[in-house]
Amino acid sequence: MTLEEIIQNLKDTQNKSDAPTEYEIVLTDAFRFLGFQAKTIGGKGDTDVLLTANIGKESYKVDVDGKTSKNEKISDAQINWLSLKDHKEKNNSNFVVVAGPGFAGGNLEKRAKEYNVSLLTTDELIKILEAHSKYPFTLLELKDLFAEAGYLTEQVDDLLSQNLVRRSFLEKFKTIIEEIEKLQNTRLGYFTFESLAGREKIQELEIELEDIENIIQLLRIPFINAISEIDKNKFVFTLEKRDLSNTFFQISQLISSRPLVTTTKIISEEPADTKKDVEQIDENEERTVGTKYYKWTIRGTSLFATAREENPYEHSCPVDHFKTIMSKIIEAFENQNVINNDIIYQALVDQELSPNRVFKGKAEEYKIRMILGVLELEGLTKWTGSLRPIEYTLDKPLTDLIKWSNETSDKK
Known part of the structure; x- marks a missing residue:
C-alpha cells in the first residue's frame, strides 16, 4: 500500500464509529510503513494493534488502541484505562498508545498520564508518515516519542524538527x-x-x-x-x-535485495571544457546578522522559528527545552562577554532538557542555534562578526535578557 493510500484511508476511517476495525487495519499499515512489525489483533481482552521494534537490546513493543468518533473527539469515557493496563501486561509491552481523530479536554490527559498512555491524533500520525517518507525516522526516535504520556503534540513537533x-x-x-x-x-x-x-x-x-x-x-x-x-x-x-x-x-x-541495474552513461555531444576555469574564491557578501532565522512565534507549548526567506523552513523547540537552554545561555553570559553555540552545547551534554529527557547532542544542536538567533532578532544580543564560530555579545543588560526569558517561558 502506498503512502498516499494509507493517509487517505486514515482520514476516511477515523470517524467510522460503526466500523472501528477498518481504522485498526489502517493503523497497522501506517505503523508498518514506519518500520514496525505490526499485527492487527482486536477483539475483547487484547490490544487492537501490536507493534514490535526489533533493534537488539533496544527492542520494544507498543500496544495501539484505535478509537473512532463521528464527533472528531475521543472522550475520557470512551477509553477503558484498566483494560489498556491489562493488555500491556498480557503482551509484555513497553508502551501504550491511543490513536484517534482528536481528544477531548477535561480529565483526559490527567488520566492518560496516570496510566502512562500516549495520545496520538490521526493528523499527527499523518505528519510523521509524511516526514518519514522524506527521511526515515529511526525506531529509537519513535521509542522516545512513545515514552511520553498524555498529548503528544509538543513531542511530535519536536520530532519533526529533528527530522x-x-x-x-x-x-x-x-x-x-x-x-x-x-x-x-x-x-x-x-x-x-x-x-x-x-x-x-x-x-x-x-x-x-x-x-x-x-x-x-x-x-x-x-x-x-x-x-x-x-x-x-x-x-x-x-x-x-x-x-x-x-x-x-x-x-x-x-x-533492498534487488538486482543491480546496468546504467548507460549519456555522453554529451559537446564535451564539457576540461580547461580549468579561472574562478577566484568569491568574497562573502556583506553580512549584518549572525542568524539565519528571520521571525519567530510561540504556538501551543513550543517556540517556532523560520529561516531563509527565499526558501523558508521552520524549526520548533518545546518551551521546557527553551527554559533549560536559556538558563545555560544566562550562565554563560554571567561568566564571559562572548558566547557561541559550542559553549552552550558543552554545557548541555548529559543534561536533561526536561524531566527524564536528556539532551540528544548533535540531533538537537539546532535548538541552541535557533534560540541564539531569536535573542539576536529580539535585539538582546549582537553578532560579533565572527563566522567560525558565530559569536554573540549582549546588546542589552543581562537583567533584560533574564526578564525576557521569564516572560517568554510564561507565554505557553
Missing part, C-alpha cells in the same frame, strides 16, 4: 559536492578542508568542519572512492556527479 535537521544534511551533502567542483576548477586544481569551509555557500548553510570531514571520509571509503588525497590535506574529486549518484543507487539496490 528536518537530518534532511538538511542531504542539502549540505549536495552543496559540498558542488563547492568541491568549483574549487577544483580554479587554478589550484584541488581543494582542502579549510578552502571548502571558507566558501560562501558553505558558511550560509552553517556547514561545520565536522560535517565536511564526515562527508569527505564517506566519499573516500574504498567502494565509493570518489575522493583521492593527492598530498597532505589536498584532495581531488574523481567521479562525475552522475557516476557518484549511480554508486549510491547500486548500494540501495543491494541493501
Whole structure:
C-alpha cells in the first residue's frame, strides 16, 4: 500500500464509529510503513494493534488502541484505562498508545498520564508518515516519542524538527559536492578542508568542519572512492556527479535485495571544457546578522522559528527545552562577554532538557542555534562578526535578557 493510500484511508476511517476495525487495519499499515512489525489483533481482552521494534537490546513493543468518533473527539469515557493496563501486561509491552481523530479536554490527559498512555491524533500520525517518507525516522526516535504520556503534540513537533535537521544534511551533502567542483576548477586544481569551509555557500548553510570531514571520509571509503588525497590535506574529486549518484543507487539496490541495474552513461555531444576555469574564491557578501532565522512565534507549548526567506523552513523547540537552554545561555553570559553555540552545547551534554529527557547532542544542536538567533532578532544580543564560530555579545543588560526569558517561558 502506498503512502498516499494509507493517509487517505486514515482520514476516511477515523470517524467510522460503526466500523472501528477498518481504522485498526489502517493503523497497522501506517505503523508498518514506519518500520514496525505490526499485527492487527482486536477483539475483547487484547490490544487492537501490536507493534514490535526489533533493534537488539533496544527492542520494544507498543500496544495501539484505535478509537473512532463521528464527533472528531475521543472522550475520557470512551477509553477503558484498566483494560489498556491489562493488555500491556498480557503482551509484555513497553508502551501504550491511543490513536484517534482528536481528544477531548477535561480529565483526559490527567488520566492518560496516570496510566502512562500516549495520545496520538490521526493528523499527527499523518505528519510523521509524511516526514518519514522524506527521511526515515529511526525506531529509537519513535521509542522516545512513545515514552511520553498524555498529548503528544509538543513531542511530535519536536520530532519533526529533528527530522528536518537530518534532511538538511542531504542539502549540505549536495552543496559540498558542488563547492568541491568549483574549487577544483580554479587554478589550484584541488581543494582542502579549510578552502571548502571558507566558501560562501558553505558558511550560509552553517556547514561545520565536522560535517565536511564526515562527508569527505564517506566519499573516500574504498567502494565509493570518489575522493583521492593527492598530498597532505589536498584532495581531488574523481567521479562525475552522475557516476557518484549511480554508486549510491547500486548500494540501495543491494541493501533492498534487488538486482543491480546496468546504467548507460549519456555522453554529451559537446564535451564539457576540461580547461580549468579561472574562478577566484568569491568574497562573502556583506553580512549584518549572525542568524539565519528571520521571525519567530510561540504556538501551543513550543517556540517556532523560520529561516531563509527565499526558501523558508521552520524549526520548533518545546518551551521546557527553551527554559533549560536559556538558563545555560544566562550562565554563560554571567561568566564571559562572548558566547557561541559550542559553549552552550558543552554545557548541555548529559543534561536533561526536561524531566527524564536528556539532551540528544548533535540531533538537537539546532535548538541552541535557533534560540541564539531569536535573542539576536529580539535585539538582546549582537553578532560579533565572527563566522567560525558565530559569536554573540549582549546588546542589552543581562537583567533584560533574564526578564525576557521569564516572560517568554510564561507565554505557553
